[in-house]
C-alpha cells in the first residue's frame with residue numbers, strides 16, 4: 364500500500380507558474396480525483412507524479428520513497444516508480460493479439476511464464492474481455508480497446524494508478540459502464556489512484572477524495588460529501604453538485620444582504636460584499652418569493668426537475684417537483700438563513 368505525499372510541490376513553465384506550492388497527503392488505497400477547469404494545473408500535477416515532468420520546487424513521495432525533488436533535481440525514472448497510467452488515447456500494439464498486448468509488460472518485468480499466464484487470465488476476466496483474447500486491436504471496438512489498455516496497465520499490479528481523462532473519448536453510455544469498471548479495477552489493485560477530470564459528475568462517482576483546483580492552487584481537498592456539505596470557497600460551491608449550490612451576491616449590512624430588489628437575512632458579514640449560499644433543493648418558486656427569477660431551462664433529473672435561470676444577473680439552478688416552462692418568470696422563495704456565506708476573497712465567512 365502506497366500513500367502519496369505532495370510537499371510544497373510547484374511547477375513553472377518559463378516565466379509562468381502552472382502549479383503553486385501544493386501540499387497534500389493522498390491516503391494509501393484512496394481514489395483521488397484532481398478536478399477543475401481547463402488550465403488549472405491538473406495534468407501538470409499528474410505528469411509530475413508519473414515522472415513525465417520534473418517539479419520546479421517541492422517533493423513527491425510514494426510511501427517513504429522520494430520519487431521527485433524539485434529543490435535538488437533528484438528524480439526516480441518513470442518506469443521505476445511502480446505505477447501504471449491510463450490515458451485518454453491509448454496505443455495498443457496493432458500486430459499483437461489482446462492477450463499478447465496484456466502479457467507484454469509482464470514479459471518486460473521478467474515474470475515467470477506460469478505467473479504471466481495466470482495473471483493475464485485473471486485481468487482478462489476482470490475486464491470482461493476473455494472472449495476477445497485472441498483478436499487483434501483492429502478487430503475490436505474502441506471501448507473494448509480501452510479495456511485492453513486498462514488490463515495491460517494493471518497487469519503488473521502497480522501500486523499507483525494514474526488516469527488522465529480516460530473516458531473523454533467514449534460515448535455517454537460507455538462512459539458510465541467504463542467508469543464502473545475503473546472503480547472496480549482500482550479496488551482490485553488495492554493501490555492508490557489519481558484521476559484527472561474536469562467533469563464533476565465523474566469525480567463524485569469515483570472519488571474517495573477530491574482536490575478542487577483553480578489557477579494552479581488547490582481550493583479544497585477532502586471526501587466528496589465534505590466538499591458538497593461544507594465547501595471552503597464559493598468556487599467549490601459553484602463547481603460541485605447537480606445542480607451546484609445557489610450563490611447570490613450582495614452587500615451585507617445590519618444582518619441583511621442587500622441586492623437590488625430584496626434584502627436577505629444573513630446575520631453576519633457587516634459592511635462587506637458577500638455571497639450567500641443556498642442548497643438548490645431548499646429554494647422554492649412562487650409569487651411570495653423575494654427575488655425575481657427568469658426561467659431559461661428546465662431539465663428532468665431522476666423524477667424531479669432542474670430549473671435554471673437568472674436572478675438579477677446571478678445564474679441560479681434549483682430543483683423542483685414539477686416542470687416549469689422556459690421563458691416564464693417567477694420568484695425565488697429562500698430559506699430563512701443561507702447554508703453558508705462567502706466573503707469578497709471567495710472564502711467562507713463564519714458567523
Ligand SMILES: Nc1ncnc2c1ncn2[C@@H]1O[C@H](COP(=O)(O)OP(=O)(O)OP(=O)(O)O)[C@@H](O)[C@H]1O
Nearest residue numbers: 376380381399400401402403404405406407408561
Ligand atoms: N509544456 C508546457 N509549456 C508551457 N506551459 C504549459 C505546459 N504545460 C502546461 N502549461 C501551462 O500550465 C497551465 C496548467 O496546464 P495543465 O495542462 O496542467 O492544466 P489542466 O488543468 O490539465 O487543463 P486541461 O483540463 O485543459 O488539460 C496552463 O496555463 C498551461 O498553459
